[in-house]
Amino acid sequence: MSANQSIFPKTYQITPTGVEIGGCNLLELAKKYGTPLYVYDEQTIIDICTDYKNSFAKYHDVQPLFASKAFMTKAMCAILKKQNFGLDVVSGGEIYTAYKSGFDMSKVMFNGNNKTLDELKMALEYGIGHISVDNFYEIELLGKLSQELNKNQDILLRITPGIECHTHEYIQTGHLDSKFGFDLTQIDEAITSIISKYPLLQIKGLHAHLGSQIFETQVFADAVDVIFEQFKHIKDAFGIELTEMNIGGGLGITYTTEDNPPSIQTIADIIIEAIDVCSQKYGVNKPKIYLEPGRSIVGTAGVALYKVGSIKQVPNGRKYVSLDGGMADNPRPSMYQAKYTAVVVNKINETPVETVTLAGRFCESGDIIIEDINLPKLESGDVVCVFNTGAYGYSMSSNYNRVLKPAIVLVNSAQSDIIIRRESYDDLLSCDEVPDRLL
Numbered sequence: 001m002s003a004n005q006s007i008f009p010k011t012y013q014i015t016p017t018g019v020e021i022g023g024c025n026l027l028e029l030a031k032k033y034g035t036p037l038y039v040y041d042e043q044t045i046i047d048i049c050t051d052y053k054n055s056f057a058k059y060h061d062v063q064p065l066f067a068s069k070a071f072m073t074k075a076m077c078a079i080l081k082k083q084n085f086g087l088d089v090v091s092g093g094e095i096y097t098a099y100k101s102g103f104d105m106s107k108v109m110f111n112g113n114n115k116t117l118d119e120l121k122m123a124l125e126y127g128i129g130h131i132s133v134d135n136f137y138e139i140e141l142l143g144k145l146s147q148e149l150n151k152n153q154d155i156l157l158r159i160t161p162g163i164e165c166h167t168h169e170y171i172q173t174g175h176l177d178s179k180f181g182f183d184l185t186q187i188d189e190a191i192t193s194i195i196s197k198y199p200l201l202q203i204k205g206l207h208a209h210l211g212s213q214i215f216e217t218q219v220f221a222d223a224v225d226v227i228f229e230q231f232k233h234i235k236d237a238f239g240i241e242l243t244e245m246n247i248g249g250g251l252g253i254t255y256t257t258e259d260n261p262p263s264i265q266t267i268a269d270i271i272i273e274a275i276d277v278c279s280q281k282y283g284v285n286k287p288k289i290y291l292e293p294g295r296s297i298v299g300t301a302g303v304a305l306y307k308v309g310s311i312k313q314v315p316n317g318r319k320y321v322s323l324d325g326g327m328a329d330n331p332r333p334s335m336y337q338a339k340y341t342a343v344v345v346n347k348i349n350e351t352p353v354e355t356v357t358l359a360g361r362f363c364e365s366g367d368i369i370i371e372d373i374n375l376p377k378l379e380s381g382d383v384v385c386v387f388n389t390g391a392y393g394y395s396m397s398s399n400y401n402r403v404l405k406p407a408i409v410l411v412n413s414a415q416s417d418i419i420i421r422r423e424s425y426d427d428l429l430s431c432d433e434v435p436d437r438l439l
């Protein structure tokens with residue numbers, strides 16, 4: 001079983017002394033570091049990286065990149081470096097984090113539909129491996145920059161393959177009406193423009209990303225076919241043999257028992273098989289593959305610990321149990337109606353007796369963490385653990401209501417270390433300025 005097929009991190013254990021992850025007692029972590037607290041299990045991340053590498057091992061040339069928007073910190077970069085993973089980045093901030101972590105910048109791929117001139121300059125100056133060029137505006141920006149700085153730059157072209165996946169509408173990206181990438185009918189114009197005007201841009205291949213939290217498998221084979229068809233077309237039309245293919249990320253994880261994502265091996269087999277078939281079908285050599293998993297690398301590894309505060313029973317209605325975090329540290333439920341699984345850490349052996357709604361503390365009625373979950377009888381001071389919050393939780397967090405962002409600890413072999421310290425009120429004010437005339 002791949003880690004993305006489990007609700008729990010690899011090292012999750014219920015022991016006689018309590019609930020543990022990475023050999024660390026969760027109640028003790030909550031006491032030591034305070035709540036809300038994000039806890040990441042290093043072993044789960046390592047296992048899933050290994051799973052990706054092993055599953056694709058039979059293919060001759062694969063470079064997995066971690067989609068850093070899912071969870072980007074210097075410690076995460078350090079873990080990935082040891083795993084020989086590269087990074088997919090989408091902003092100057094992510095590039096800077098990678099650079100400051102001593103990451104091998106040649107293993108970094110820069111994505112995004114509206115990269116700024118400053119970000120592109122930064123990418124070229126830091127020697128980023130690839131830029132996935134998304135649109136005509138970017139061809140001009142990057143093309144001129146490459147000439148100004150007199151730098152060669154390897155690029156991929158991001159394409160919209162026109163494949164629908166059955167995932168949440170906001171996280172679908174591969175269907176035709178999308179803000180990302182070139183429509184297939186625009187590829188010729190893009191290539192013509194690059195080769196005629198900007199010879200320092202080396203077109204290495206194509207990039208497609210289908211969406212996120214995907215459970216289907218056939219869509220990956222379909223994407224391979226679309227890419228190979230374009231490889232053949234580009235070879236015929238321009239005499240250019242593309243040698244690289246970025247198949248994106250998107251593999252789903254198990255937020256609740258309703259989710260049944262495929263294993264990484266299943267996805268790998270389908271992609272490799274599709275490449276075999278398409279290589280024959282289109283008479284095109286097998287390219288180097290880039291993978292860009294985000295959610296499936298860190299989602300399951302991370303959990304969030306919250307403390308119960310106020311409890312409100314609506315007469316003849318719901319029971320709202322309010323936690324000390326919510327939409328500012330994890331906006332997914334309010335943005336995507338995302339579902340989660342949770343346990344009460346200090347009542348792990350008690351049977352569920354009531355259906356409650358776990359609410360956040362923020363000033364929005366939509367700030368609900370889990371609606372209608374069966375739990376043991378809750379009291380103020382209880383500690384709740386919400387699973388699968390490792391991806392797109394902290395990375396999407398904000399200071400809404402001027403609430404401080406939580407701390408993050410990394411656990412492994414009974415050791416816990418802070419990898420993001422809890423924000424202080426002074427951190428919060430560190431960018432504030434007051435013009436003299438107001439004083």
Ligand SMILES: *Cc1c(COP(=O)(O)O)cnc(C)c1O
Nearest residue numbers: 067209212249250292293294295
């Ligand atoms: C978001 C994104 C990913 C990662 O998606 P996951 O669902 O987290 O695996 C990969 N590639 C691109 C281009 C993305 O936008």
